[in-house]
Amino acid sequence: MKHIVFHFDVISPYVHLAFHRLPQVLEDCSYAVEYRPLLFAALLKAHAHKGPAEIEPKRAWIFRHVYWLAQQHGIALQTPAQHPFNPLPILRLLLAAGPNRRTVEAALAHVWQGGLDALDPERLATLRDTLAPARDPDGTDVKAELRSHTDAAVAAGLFGVPTLELDGRLYWGLESLPMLRDALLGGAWSAGPAWDAAGAAPQGVVRPA
Numbered sequence: 001m002k003h004i005v006f007h008f009d010v011i012s013p014y015v016h017l018a019f020h021r022l023p024q025v026l027e028d029c030s031y032a033v034e035y036r037p038l039l040f041a042a043l044l045k046a047h048a049h050k051g052p053a054e055i056e057p058k059r060a061w062i063f064r065h066v067y068w069l070a071q072q073h074g075i076a077l078q079t080p081a082q083h084p085f086n087p088l089p090i091l092r093l094l095l096a097a098g099p100n101r102r103t104v105e106a107a108l109a110h111v112w113q114g115g116l117d118a119l120d121p122e123r124l125a126t127l128r129d130t131l132a133p134a135r136d137p138d139g140t141d142v143k144a145e146l147r148s149h150t151d152a153a154v155a156a157g158l159f160g161v162p163t164l165e166l167d168g169r170l171y172w173g174l175e176s177l178p179m180l181r182d183a184l185l186g187g188a189w190s191a192g193p194a195w196d197a198a199g200a201a202p203q204g205v206v207r208p209a
Contacts, residue, residue: 002031002184005165007153008104009040010094011087013066013077016112018162018174019104020075025177029184035099037091038150040161046154053084069174078115085118087111088146089137093124096133096142103131169195 006022008015022033044051053059063079070077090107097103110127111118128137135142153163157170164171164180171180183190 002029002166003034004031004180005034005036007036007038007149007158007161007163007165009038009087009161010090010107010111010118011040011084012161013062013079013112014174015162016077016108017066017069017073017075018164018177019108021073021174021177025181026184029181031184033101035101035104036149036153037094037099037146038153038158038161039088039091039146042150043154043159043161047159049159051084076113078113080111081115081117082119087118089119089124090127091146092137092142093128093131093133095145096135096137096139097131098134106130 006019008019010016041051043049052062066077069075090111094103094107106127110123116123156165158172160172162173164176166180166183169183171177171183179190189195
């Protein structure tokens, strides 16, 4: 059985879609998933990127795209009342409760179903009751764990979410799930030298800083 790490931040609609598509795409594969929250904004800062929702034309396209993907795959999705938002309270709550398939699904539904405010205090209180965290979400240990996950992700070369990690290789985005399946099944491209060769493509023109 292979071990997959699902790196995510609830702020991303693609995380919501990938979470729900993963069991279908990896059907008949032998694997176990570790769900590992991180702060996407820290990845953006580390790579000097703007968030997709911070570039208005890109924001409009992304939400058209995710709504189309959601209806194609039969996944319930409604944009929260405010986006982007600060996901820290939800990420810390997830860590305090223990991120697993059930708790991550509840947190994603809180954000991406119903079109409501993800940070509404009453809704957050309800989510906390649902997840029943064993630790204090505002405790120093939980905060430190989220920072550690995020720092480790940056060090490993993550630049976006969702990213799925298998055998030290990183698979970014919803569209990479079939590629991940190929690797789990020992596909010729994944198992051969093509992975390393493709990643060594020569660099072209570099824009001045």
